[in-house]
Amino acid sequence: xxxxxxxxxxxxxxxxxxxxxxxxxxxxxxxxxxxxxxxxxxxxxxxxxxxxxxxxxxxxxxxxxxxxxxxxxxxxxxxxxxxxxxxxxxxxxxxxxxxxxxxxxxxxxxxxxxxxxxxxxxxxxxxxxxxxxxxxxxxxxxxxxxxxxxxxxxxxxxxxxxxxxxxxxxxxxxxxxxxxxxxxxxxxxxxxxxxxxxxxxxxxxxxxxxxxxxxxxxxxxxxxxxxxxxxxxxxxxxxxxxxxxxxxxxxxxxxxxxxxxxxxxxxxxxxxxxxxxxxxxxxxxxxxxxxxxxxxxxxxxxxxxxxxxxxxxxxxxxxxxxx
Numbered sequence: 507x508x509x510x511x512x513x514x515x516x517x518x519x520x521x522x523x524x525x526x527x528x529x530x531x532x533x534x535x536x537x538x539x540x541x542x543x544x545x546x547x548x549x550x551x552x553x554x555x556x557x558x559x560x561x562x563x564x565x566x567x568x569x570x571x572x573x574x575x576x577x578x579x580x581x582x583x584x585x586x587x588x589x590x591x592x593x594x595x596x597x598x599x600x601x602x603x604x605x606x607x608x609x610x611x612x613x614x615x616x617x618x619x620x621x622x623x624x625x626x627x628x629x630x631x632x633x634x635x636x637x638x639x640x641x642x643x644x645x646x647x648x649x650x651x652x653x654x655x656x657x658x659x660x661x662x663x664x665x666x667x668x669x670x671x672x673x674x675x676x677x678x679x680x681x682x683x684x685x686x687x688x689x690x691x692x693x694x695x696x697x698x699x700x701x702x703x704x705x706x707x708x709x710x711x712x713x714x715x716x717x718x719x720x721x722x723x724x725x726x727x728x729x730x731x732x733x734x735x736x737x738x739x740x741x742x743x744x745x746x747x748x749x750x751x752x753x754x755x756x757x758x759x760x761x762x763x764x765x766x767x768x769x770x771x772x773x774x775x776x777x778x779x780x781x782x783x784x785x786x787x788x789x790x791x792x793x794x795x796x797x798x799x800x801x802x803x804x805x806x807x808x809x810x811x812x813x814x815x816x817x818x819x820x821x822x823x824x825x826x827x828x829x
Contacts, residue, residue, distance in 0.1 A: 535618040543568075546684055549592055551600035551608045552579040553801045554663035555623060557811045559599055561692045562677050566687045567597075572608060575803045576776065579604065584611040593711035594615055597683065599676060604660040619683060626675030627668045629658035631727025632739070663799060665715065665730035666709065666815070705815060709735050712819050717827035720766035722759060722791075724773045724781045727798035731818075737826075738766070741782060760789050770825035775805045794821050 547570045550556035552573040559569045572588050573579045584607045592598060592615040600608050601623040613621055624732045662668040677695030681688040713735045721732075726741025740762050742755065762768065768791065773782035780794045795807055797814050807821075808814035 516540075535580065545595060546576070546596040546680075548597045548599060549595040551598075551605055552582075554669070554799055554811065555599045558669070558673055558676060558698070561698045562673060562691055563680060564690060564694050566684060566690060567680075573605075573801065575801050577801065578776065579800045582607050584608065588617065595619070597621065597679070601660055601662075603629075603658055621676055621679050622658065623662070623672045623676070624658070627662055627671040629660065629662065630729070630731070631657050632659045632726070659729045661727040661798060662730055663811075664728055665734045666702040666706040667734060668730060670699045670706075673698050673702070693748065703814065705812060706734075708816070710821055712823055713737065713826070715829045716823070717829055718767040719826070720762065720768050721796070721822065721825055722763065722768055722771045722785070723796055724771070725777070725798055726776075728796065728798075735823075740768075742771075742785065748763070756788060759785060762763065763789050763791060767827075768825075770794050770821075772821070772825070774798055775807065776801060776803065794825060796821060 534687065545566055546563065547565060548559050548567045548569045550569055550571050552571060553575075556569055556571040559567060563569060568752070570591065572584065573582050582605050592611055595617060596619060598612055598615075598617050598620045600612055600620070601821075602609055603624055644812045662672065673695055675690050680691040684691070686810075720738040720740060721728075722740045723744065724742050726739060728739050731737070732739040740759060742759065745789055771782040771789075771791050771793050773779040773787045773793060773795065775795050779793055785791070786793045796818055797807060799811060799814050802808075802810065806814055807817035
């Protein structure tokens with residue numbers, strides 16, 4: 507199973523309350539950053555938070571994102587224009603620890619009304635399964651990115667349950683900052699949470715009886731998903747999703763594939779499949795897409811969060827097989 511270490515945080519209810527309190531300085535539709543239609547100006551750091559803000563805010567918000575489609579969010583550089591955009595925002599929704607440039611820009615912008623999605627759920631440190639047996643350090647190189655001082659895995663949106671926790675916290679924050687439309691925000695939040703509950707059930711049932719519980723991926727972003735549904739993620743070591751595995755790691759994964767009946771090496775839609783094809787060629791496995799949903803482009807297997815997640819489920823089912 508996945509190696510993990512829980513990161514102690516305040517109770518989720520307290521985090522939601524703090525998120526709401528953080529927005530008390532904003533006066534709703536009359537705020538300085540609101541557009542001419544009275545909508546709140548919300549800046550989201552990357553796609554999953556943009557999607558969440560749009561769904562919860564509805565017609566009462568105008569959402570812009572710092573990370574454009576096709577841009578790798580971990581490596582985002584903030585432009586002067588985007589810095590100004592942050593300063594003009596009524597609300598900034600970001601995930602601390604995912605994008606260092608965003609963290610720095612938010613801290614320096616002076617924006618009072620910020621919501622850190624990481625504070626609305628509990629972060630964990632994930633390693634690949636069997637880390638001790640396979641001679642690689644859990645959480646050290648799995649993602650190819652820095653994830654904060656404690657090495658927390660930021661990919662919480664890939665777990666529908668944790669994503670729903672973030673939705674509830676952000677919904678509460680919007681209710682606080684714009685009480686005139688609180689009922690709408692609450693209704694939108696409840697609707698989104700209900701949809702995420704359905705998605706969670708689909709994953710539980712769809713992955714309940716599989717021939718294998720192990721999957722190999724070039725980008726180890728799926729620790730929360732694996733943890734939630736009883737799967738084992740084996741990530742290819744490297745500094746980024748496109749890095750080729752070392753000979754030692756290749757041998758390691760060959761043994762894992764044979765032992766755990768692995769059929770597929772996954773790569774992500776927005777990155778090259780070179781690494782996956784290299785491993786697949788040497789192990790006799792096939793390749794397929796498992797999308798970490800860090801952005802949506804024409805290459806994505808779906809038009810929004812839910813469509814891509816259901817494509818991921820379908821691809822996992824095909825790779826893991828059924829008993």
